[in-house]
Amino acid sequence: xxxxxxIGLETHVQLKTKSKMWCGCANEFGAPxxxxxxxxxxxxxxxxxxxNDEGLRLTVLTGYLLHCTIPRFAKFDRKNYFYxxxxxxxxxxxxxKPSTANGYLDFxxxxxxxxxxxxxxHLEEDVGKNFHFDRNSGVDFNRAGVPLLEIVSExxxxxxxxxxxxxxxLKDVLVYGGVSxxxxxxxxxxxxxxxxxxxxxxxxxxxxxxxxxxxxxxxxRKALEYEIPxxxxxxxxxxxxxxxxxxxxxxxxxxxxxxxxxxAHDYRYFPEPDLMPFExxxxxxxxxxxxxxxLPLARKQRFMVDYELPAPDAETFVNDVPLGDxxxxxxxxxxxxxAIANWVINNLRxxxxxxxxxxxxxxxxxxxxxxxxxLVDNGKISSKIAQDVFAEMFTSGDSPAQIVEKKGLAxxxxxxxxxKLCDExxxxxxxxxxxxxxxxxxxxxxxxxxxxxxxxxxxNPALVGEILEKKLKA
Amino acid sequence: MLNQLTISELTGKxxxxxxxxxxxxxxxxxxxxxxxxxIHAFLSxxxxxxxxxxxxxxxxxASGATHSQQPLLGVPIAxxxxxxxKNHPLNCASKILGKFIxxxxxxxxxxxxxxxxxVFGRLNxxxxxxxxxxxxxxxxxxxxxxxxxxxxGGSSGGSAAAVAADECIATLGTDTGGSIRQPAALxxxxxxxxxxxxxxxxxxxxxxxxxxxxxxxxxxxxxSATLLEVMSGVDHRDSTSVPQPVPRYxxxxxxxxxxxxxxxxxxxxIGGLDPQVNAAVQAAVxxxxxxxxxxxxxxxPHTDYAVATYYIVATAEASANLARFDGIRYGARVDGKDPxxxxxxxxxxxxxxxxxxxxxxxxxxxxxxxxxAYYLRAQKVRTLIRQxxxxxxxxxxxxxxxxxxxxxxxxxxxxxxxxxxxxxDIFTISCNLAGICGLSLPCGFTTNPKLPIGLQLLGKPFGxxxxxxxxxxxxxxxxxxKERPLLxx
Numbered sequence: 001x002x003x004x005x006x007i008g009l010e011t012h013v014q015l016k017t018k019s020k021m022w023c024g025c026a027n028e029f030g031a032p033x034x035x036x037x038x039x040x041x042x043x044x045x046x047x048x049x050x051x052n053d054e055g056l057r058l059t060v061l062t063g064y065l066l067h068c069t070i071p072r073f074a075k076f077d078r079k080n081y082f083y084x085x086x087x088x089x090x091x092x093x094x095x096x097k098p099s100t101a102n103g104y105l106d107f108x109x110x111x112x113x114x115x116x117x118x119x120x121x122h123l124e125e126d127v128g129k130n131f132h133f134d135r136n137s138g139v140d141f142n143r144a145g146v147p148l149l150e151i152v153s154e155x156x157x158x159x160x161x162x163x164x165x166x167x168x169x170l171k172d173v174l175v176y177g178g179v180s181x182x183x184x185x186x187x188x189x190x191x192x193x194x195x196x197x198x199x200x201x202x203x204x205x206x207x208x209x210x211x212x213x214x215x216x217x218x219x220x221r222k223a224l225e226y227e228i229p230x231x232x233x234x235x236x237x238x239x240x241x242x243x244x245x246x247x248x249x250x251x252x253x254x255x256x257x258x259x260x261x262x263x264a265h266d267y268r269y270f271p272e273p274d275l276m277p278f279e280x281x282x283x284x285x286x287x288x289x290x291x292x293x294x295l296p297l298a299r300k301q302r303f304m305v306d307y308e309l310p311a312p313d314a315e316t317f318v319n320d321v322p323l324g325d326x327x328x329x330x331x332x333x334x335x336x337x338x339a340i341a342n343w344v345i346n347n348l349r350x351x352x353x354x355x356x357x358x359x360x361x362x363x364x365x366x367x368x369x370x371x372x373x374x375l376v377d378n379g380k381i382s383s384k385i386a387q388d389v390f391a392e393m394f395t396s397g398d399s400p401a402q403i404v405e406k407k408g409l410a411x412x413x414x415x416x417x418x419x420k421l422c423d424e425x426x427x428x429x430x431x432x433x434x435x436x437x438x439x440x441x442x443x444x445x446x447x448x449x450x451x452x453x454x455x456x457x458x459x460n461p462a463l464v465g466e467i468l469e470k471k472l473k474a
Numbered sequence: 475m476l477n478q479l480t481i482s483e484l485t486g487k488x489x490x491x492x493x494x495x496x497x498x499x500x501x502x503x504x505x506x507x508x509x510x511x512x513i514h515a516f517l518s519x520x521x522x523x524x525x526x527x528x529x530x531x532x533x534x535x536a537s538g539a540t541h542s543q544q545p546l547l548g549v550p551i552a553x554x555x556x557x558x559x560k561n562h563p564l565n566c567a568s569k570i571l572g573k574f575i576x577x578x579x580x581x582x583x584x585x586x587x588x589x590x591x592x593v594f595g596r597l598n599x600x601x602x603x604x605x606x607x608x609x610x611x612x613x614x615x616x617x618x619x620x621x622x623x624x625x626x627g628g629s630s631g632g633s634a635a636a637v638a639a640d641e642c643i644a645t646l647g648t649d650t651g652g653s654i655r656q657p658a659a660l661x662x663x664x665x666x667x668x669x670x671x672x673x674x675x676x677x678x679x680x681x682x683x684x685x686x687x688x689x690x691x692x693x694x695x696x697x698s699a700t701l702l703e704v705m706s707g708v709d710h711r712d713s714t715s716v717p718q719p720v721p722r723y724x725x726x727x728x729x730x731x732x733x734x735x736x737x738x739x740x741x742x743x744i745g746g747l748d749p750q751v752n753a754a755v756q757a758a759v760x761x762x763x764x765x766x767x768x769x770x771x772x773x774x775p776h777t778d779y780a781v782a783t784y785y786i787v788a789t790a791e792a793s794a795n796l797a798r799f800d801g802i803r804y805g806a807r808v809d810g811k812d813p814x815x816x817x818x819x820x821x822x823x824x825x826x827x828x829x830x831x832x833x834x835x836x837x838x839x840x841x842x843x844x845x846x847a848y849y850l851r852a853q854k855v856r857t858l859i860r861q862x863x864x865x866x867x868x869x870x871x872x873x874x875x876x877x878x879x880x881x882x883x884x885x886x887x888x889x890x891x892x893x894x895x896x897x898x899d900i901f902t903i904s905c906n907l908a909g910i911c912g913l914s915l916p917c918g919f920t921t922n923p924k925l926p927i928g929l930q931l932l933g934k935p936f937g938x939x940x941x942x943x944x945x946x947x948x949x950x951x952x953x954x955x956k957e958r959p960l961l962x963x
Contacts, residue, residue, distance in 0.1 A: 039578050043798045045571070045679040046558040046580055048712050078794050080840070084813050089797035139802070268840035270849060273683035273791055276713050 002200045003232045007163055007193065007224065008155035011170060012148050013180045014126060014188040015058045021125050021147040022049030022092070029186040033131075033140035041145035043087030048274050051076075055147035056099070056278060057288050058179050059123045062149055063100030064292045065177045066118045073279050074099040076123075076272040081265050084137070085128040087144050093124035095269040099278060105153075106297060107169030109162055116166050117154035124148050129187075143187075149179070155194065155205070160224035167191065167217040172296045176321075184216055191220050196241075197231045206231070207241040211255055213248045223248040227255050299324070307337045316345055322359045323349060326366055334370035336377060343369050343390070351394050363397030364390075372400040385409050385457060413460045415467065418451070421459065422467050425450040436472055444468060476501035478640045478958070481549050481697040485541045488548045495531040495548030498643070499524050499592050502550045506595075506641045509961050514616050515626075515636035517555055518563055519595035524550065527592040534590065545700055547590030552642040554633050555596040556603055557688065558677040559583050566679050567611040568601045570799045570824025572806035580677010581709045582646065582688050589704045597645060598632030601826045602796060603653055603681040605629050606898045609889050610828045617885070618661060619959040621923050624882040627657030630691070634661035637691045638926075638959060644701060645691045650681050651784050652877075652902025654689045655914035659877035659928020662916045662957065664945070665691050666698045669935050670909035671716035673702075674709030680795040682788035683714075685906040694955050695915060695946040699723035702938060718936050726939035727946040732766030734944060737870035741777035742901060748880040754918030754927040755876045758948065762874065765947050772870060774862040779855050780904040781896055786839050786852035787907070793836030799824065831892065860908040867934045872941050875901050877914040877928030905932055913941045916954035926954075 017027050023040035040047045063070050077095035103118035126146040131138045151170065157163045171189065174180045182189045191214060196206035211227060214220040227246070234241055245264070246255040280288075294302070296318045303314035303324070317324030327344045331337050348369075352359060372389060375381045381389060381404055392403045404410055412418060425447050426433055435443035444465070451464045476484065476498045487493040503521050510516050531548035541547055553559055556566050558576040560583075565571045579587070586593055600610035608616040608631025616631040618624040619639040626635040630647030634657035637645050647654045649667035658665025666689045673688050680686055690701035703724070708717040738759060743752070763769050801807035801820030808819035825833070839848035866873060878898060888895045905912040910932055917929035929948070933941035949955050 042803060044558075044577065044804070045564060045566070045574070045798070046556075046576075046677045047578075048676050048714075050711060050713050080794055080797065082797065082800065082814070082817055084800075084802050087798065087803065088794075089800055090794045266842045268793075268837065268842070268845075270790060270794070270840050270845075274680075274714065 001236070003197045003235065004200045005158055005224070005228045006155045006196050006198065006205055007157035007159075009153045009157065009163060009166065009220070010192040010194070011151045011153075011167065012190045013151065013174055013182060015055055015147040015149055016178065016180050017052055017054045017058065017147055019052060020145040021052050021055045021123075022145050025145065027146050028142075029183075029188075031142055033138070034142065036142040037144070041087065042141055043089075049092060051275060051278070052147060055123060056280075057291075058147070059099045059121065059149060060280065060285065060288045061177060061291050062121050062151070062174065062179050063103065064289055065173050065179070065295065066100070066103035066105055066121060066151070068100035068103030068118060068121060070100055070280070070285060071097065073097060073277055075277040076275045077269045078272050080268045083127070084139050085130050085144070087128065087141060091124060091127065092272050092275070093150075094122035097277075098122035105166065105170055105173065107165055108297065109165040114162065114165070116156045119152040119154050121149055121151045124150055155196075160221045160228070163193070163224055164217055164221040167220060169297070171217075176296055177293055178291070187215070190215065191217070193220055193223060193227075195224060195227055195231070197228060197235065206235075207243050209241065209243065210245045211248050212245060212258065213250075215250070219248065219250055222250075222253060223255060226253060230255070307331055307341070309337065309341055313341045313345060320349075326359060329366035330369040332367075334373065336370075336373050339373045339377075340369050343373065347387075347390055362394070364393050365397070365399075368393055368399050375400055375404065379411060379413070379460065380404065381409055381411050382457065382461060385411070409458060411460045412455055412458045413463055415463070418455075418459055418463055418467055419471075421451050421454045422464065422471055424454060425468075426471060433472065444472070475505075475640070477505045477643070479643060480693045481546070481643055481700050484549055484643055485545070485547070488535060489541055491535070495528040495535070495592065496525060498548060499528040499550045499594070502642050505639070508963050509619075509639050510641060512617060512622050512961070513619055513635050513639050513641070514614060515598055515632040515639065515641055516552070517565065517567065517596040517598050517613055517632070519552070520562070524592055524594035527594070531590055531592060539590070544588075544590035545704060546586060548592065549590070550592040550594060550643050551586060552595035552597050552633070552636055552645045553583070553593060554599055554630050554645070554647045556599060556648055556679045556681075557583060557646060558679070559593055563596055564679070565596070566602045567599045567613055568799075568824065568826065568829070569612045570805055570821070572804075574805050578677070581674035581711060582705050583677060585704055585707075586646075595636075595642070597630070597636055597647075599647075600629035600631070601829050602679070602792070603629040603648055603650055603686075604792070604828050604832055606652070606656060606895050607883075607885075607888065608632065608657070609885060610826055612826055615885055618882045618925075619961060620662065620925050621882065624884050624925070625660070627660035627878075627882065629653040629657075630665075631657050633691045634658050634663055634665065637661070637663045637693060639961060640958070644693070644697055646688060647691055648678055648681075648686055648688050649902075649906065650685045650788060651906050652899040654691065655877050655902050655905075655912055655928065655930055656899060658691055658914040659930070660882040660926060662926030662954070662959070663691055663693060664695055664698045664913065664915045664949075664955070665689065666702060666913045666938070666942075667905060667911060668702060668706065668938060669911040669933075670906075671714055672718070672911070672936065672938065673705045674707070674712040674715045676709055676711040680791070682791040683795060684791060685784075685788055687906075695942060695949050696724070696727060698913070699727060699942050699946075702942075716936075721939055723939060723942055726943040728943065729947045729950055730766075731762070731944050731947045734767045734872070734940070735870040736762055736767050736769050736944065737772035737866055737873045738769055739772050739774045739777065739866070739873060739875060741774050742875045744879070744900075746879050746897070747876065748920075750920040751876050751878070751880060751927050755874075755929060758917040758929045759874060761951060762944065762948060765951060767944065769874070770870060772866045772873065774859075774866060774904065776855065776858045776862050777904060780859060780907060781900060783852045783855045783859065784899075784903045784907060785835065785896060786848050787856060789832045789836030790840050790849050791836070793833045793840065796825075796829065796833055828892070856907050859904055863904070863908040863910055863932070867937075871934075872937070872944055873932040875930045875932065877901060877930040881920045881925035881927055901930060910935055911938050911941060913945055915945045915949055916957070917948075917952070918954060919957070
């Protein structure tokens with residue numbers, strides 16, 4: 001029998017706010033333990049939470065980016081459980097009335113487009129971090145109270161690779177949208193996996209198994225690559241699977257039982273009485289919606305369609321947004337878009353890397369690039385000279401026309417002047433002339449090189465070839 | 475004796491330089507020395523710190539500070555052990571907090587200090603404000619100054635007893651289901667529970683977050699208005715505080731209540747009501763009529779469900795609120811081989827029986843499979859109870875009831891019967907569920923023994939001015955508030 005996997009993901013992402021969700025402590029990674037703390041995020045007796053407005057804005061912004069509906073009434077709830085990293089022994093989260101719901105994420109996968117529906121993205125608070133030493137343990141509460149978005153997908157994912165592609169696409173959206181830095185190393189993204197298998201064609205879902213403790217996207221993929229065959233094997237051997245939570249062991253590369261359904265927590269959710277329900281006004285939502293940016297995939301497609309760029313060029317402008325924006329300014333009224341893309345990607349970017357001058361401080365004005373391309377296309381300068389002109393543009397900020405004018409770099413197409421130079425070259429290189437006449441066609445190139453040298457590179461190369469040939473055959 | 479004065483009397487003397495703040499706090503400290511051995515209103519106090527605050531107040535007075543700028547300048551005010559005062563112990567009358575010292579001032583404490591008050595002492599209470607008699611304190615009960623064999627009420631029993639025994643000029647307490655009004659009634663002082671959201675809860679160790687409010691205990695109604703004005707106002711640290719302007723409560727104290735309509739809820743005239751309490755309340759109602767108020771019968775049909783609703787909502791919230799006391803970050807710890815055992819050991823040793831009972835009850839009503847039947851239903855009934863009051867307030871300006879069904883009972887009398895104990899809050903609980911304001915003031919005494927009886931006035935949301943006005947007019951036309959317990963010294 002053939003089996004198929006049904007996968008849903010719960011992704012936790014730290015929001016990019018200056019301060020924590022309920023207090024004024026810095027939302028900052030890497031500070032010495034327990035230095036970004038106050039009575040509120042330590043859960044001292046008598047303290048109260050006050051919602052960080054930017055945390056609420058970024059939550060709703062994520063909703064917009066993931067095409068969610070934004071309910072006009074959302075609320076916070078307490079999720080009760082005891083653990084040393086939880087300062088209050090309950091987590092403030094959104095249970096039945098989240099701030100966003102019913103969205104989707106489109107992404108490229110297997111050479112086509114895939115869509116995973118988003119059940120909801122709800123706001124909650126991060127907890128502290130436990131550390132275990134030889135004889136005792138400690139908790140660092142710097143992270144406690146950092147705003148955390150839990151993005152829950154529908155079980156639309158069918159393979160480990162698709163899960164991996166989804167996670168990367170989600171990350172792109174969040175980083176791109178300015179919602180989160182999604183820095184894995186700093187624990188800004190974490191994900192849990194829900195996975196079941198069923199015989200292909202069967203409608204009912206199999207027993208849902210949750211896997212926790214993956215600390216990277218590739219870890220999630222590896223866990224699924226292990227777990228799917230494991231579940232299929234249990235079923236094919238006539239065994240039964242039951243709902244449970246498993247832990248991914250990234251050393252042994254296996255999953256193992258953490259708790260069964262019977263041992264599952266009863267979180268006893270109830271409305272958080274210390275916070276008012278969140279009822280955004282239309283004006284507030286309008287402000288947030290202004291922060292919606294173009295998403296990576298949409299941008300890539302637009303660059304490919306509008307500017308007729310090949311996929312790699314479009315991707316370059318997706319990955320480097322300022323460079324893409326620069327290209328868009330450069331290309332605005334120009335015809336040879338591919339040439340402009342080449343100059344921006346190959347020359348401008350190389351110069352930026354070489355000189356470490358940020359794009360914002362680069363002297364080359366976007367509309368100078370099409371001017372340079374036009375000079376080459378119209379035969380005013382050779383592409384070799386164009387390289388020199390660009391180098392000069394980068395250092396001085398002058399326009400290509402100014403540089404060509406100032407330095408006398410315009411290509412020489414005056415037949416009289418070129419004939420004179422050709423005569424000089426023929427006279428100075430009797431050996432090459434002899435070779436050519438003896439049938440060695442390559443000798444013409446050597447003579448051509450001499451002429452170019454004499455013209456300091458300014459002679460129109462096509463014209464030089466033509467005149468030399470005429471003279472030698474005469 | 476300066477410790478016997480009201481806030482307005484003391485500030486009058488301080489302003490005229492007839493007395494100093496140091497003399498005032500010293501008089502309080504002397505009285506505590508004399509009587510608190512039998513009352514046990516105070517869990518602790520720092521005399522040196524209090525005297526230093528008094529000296530600072532005297533210095534400010536000498537350099538021209540006035541009570542119109544700082545209405546509490548030089549006035550000693552003691553604090554229930556559930557409110558955070560920076561560098562003072564904060565125990566909630568529980569063992570679980572160990573030697574915890576508050577690292578911060580609650581908002582109300584900040585406001586009191588800014589108004590010039592001498593903030594001193596930790597007042598006894600039922601552990602985590604759970605109780606109606608102060609017998610649930612982990613540090614021993616407080617005794618009623620009118621009869622030390624009796625309870626002072628609770629949970630703010632220490633706050634009420636300290637005012638009644640003139641150990642202080644005024645005190646702060648908290649009220650979740652009657653914890654200010656009930657002890658105020660049983661000790662013969664004025665206790666006010668403000669409208670939910672009127673006073674910031676930042677710094678109040680939560681019992682039931684949606685019901686808790688901080689309020690004053692005073693010797694007369696004018697002092698209650700003074701303190702309320704200082705304490706009130708929206709707070710950026712409490713999302714549930716309401717941006718409602720704070721009125722000049724004193725201007726409401728005109729003595730004129732002619733034409734005001736006062737409702738008498740028929741559901742409150744129940745069988746268990748003590749005849750002497752009933753008689754005192756009836757007499758008070760007649761007095762209000764004599765003063766020109768119109769008294770009409772009203773109905774609050776869902777009254778019967780209030781106690782049950784309360785014990786579901788309050789315990790549910792408490793079960794989460796008290797989860798933070800786990801021995802990990804602060805307070806007492808009893809170690810274990812793993813975190814779960816550490817929690818069990820710490821909480822098993824740290825919490826008293828009533829607190830455990832309520833945590834278990836609250837955990838139960840929130841549990842999967844029971845949530846809808848208990849918590850969700852209780853929330854719906856709570857809405858109905860609030861609607862009862864809002865409907866009644868369309869017809870009347872205030873509601874009058876007895877504060878308690880009986881006068882103070884004996885220590886130990888109900889401590890084995892939690893249900894009987896819960897019923898002693900039967901008249902005060904609805905006010906918290908509805909989120910409205912309420913006040914208790916003396917309206918007479920029982921005979922043999924002589925014990926205070928309290929009259930409760932309930933007001934509209936943010937209707938504190940009206941109930942203060944009525945209470946003031948009534949108080950000024952009677953002498954009950956001038957009576958003092960005879961303490962054996």
